[in-house]
Amino acid sequence: MKTGLVFWFVLASLVLVQSCSPDYSASPSSAANSGGNPLNTSTPSYNWSGTGAPYSATITRNRVTTNWVSDAASVSYYFESPYNVVTGNIKGKQILTFKIAGLNVGGTARTGWNNWGQYLSFEDSLSQPSKFMYTTFLAQPEIMGTGGIKLLKNDTFLAGTPGYIEALFFGEAQDSVGRIISISNGYLNVRKW
Numbered sequence: 001m002k003t004g005l006v007f008w009f010v011l012a013s014l015v016l017v018q019s020c021s022p023d024y025s026a027s028p029s030s031a032a033n034s035g036g037n038p039l040n041t042s043t044p045s046y047n048w049s050g051t052g053a054p055y056s057a058t059i060t061r062n063r064v065t066t067n068w069v070s071d072a073a074s075v076s077y078y079f080e081s082p083y084n085v086v087t088g089n090i091k092g093k094q095i096l097t098f099k100i101a102g103l104n105v106g107g108t109a110r111t112g113w114n115n116w117g118q119y120l121s122f123e124d125s126l127s128q129p130s131k132f133m134y135t136t137f138l139a140q141p142e143i144m145g146t147g148g149i150k151l152l153k154n155d156t157f158l159a160g161t162p163g164y165i166e167a168l169f170f171g172e173a174q175d176s177v178g179r180i181i182s183i184s185n186g187y188l189n190v191r192k193w
């Protein structure tokens with residue numbers, strides 16, 4: 001009897017550990033990704049990637065990878081001083097939000113635990129029984145890697161001309177119950193005005 005209980009305890013523990021560990025890591029410095037971390041100059045081999053305009057990323061969760069491309073008409077930009085915020089969705093669902101503040105063009109910034117100035121969030125309204133929000137600011141660094149944002153363009157206001165914000169991004173995001181997704185190959189090139 002005691003041996004049977006120990007067996008079930010060990011089995012339950014293994015299932016719990018497996019369900020909480022990411023199957024793919026968007027953090028380039030992790031063992032699951034052979035590239036270097038672009039935010040660490042000692043490992044410059046990582047190549048920032050992503051080209052799907054106006055707003056796209058690769059989302060990996062539950063061992064399933066999908067190419068997320070926002071409906072062009074649903075992409076929006078707004079400035080909430082000092083933050084640049086871009087949101088987009090697919091048919092009103094699977095909402096991806098990009099938020100950045102205080103970064104110069106050509107610069108890179110980390111996303112991750114408790115970083116409310118630079119973050120990514122993914123709201124999945126397809127999850128059952130209710131929707132969950134995954135955010136990089138919940139992704140604790142001792143559990144997993146962080147992500148990054150590279151700003152390529154951020155036009156200032158000039159009357160009569162359209163302005164754009166363009167960036168590459170990646171990150172691991174976690175929801176309030178510990179589930180993890182990876183956001184990689186992120187790209188946006190969005191009109192600001």
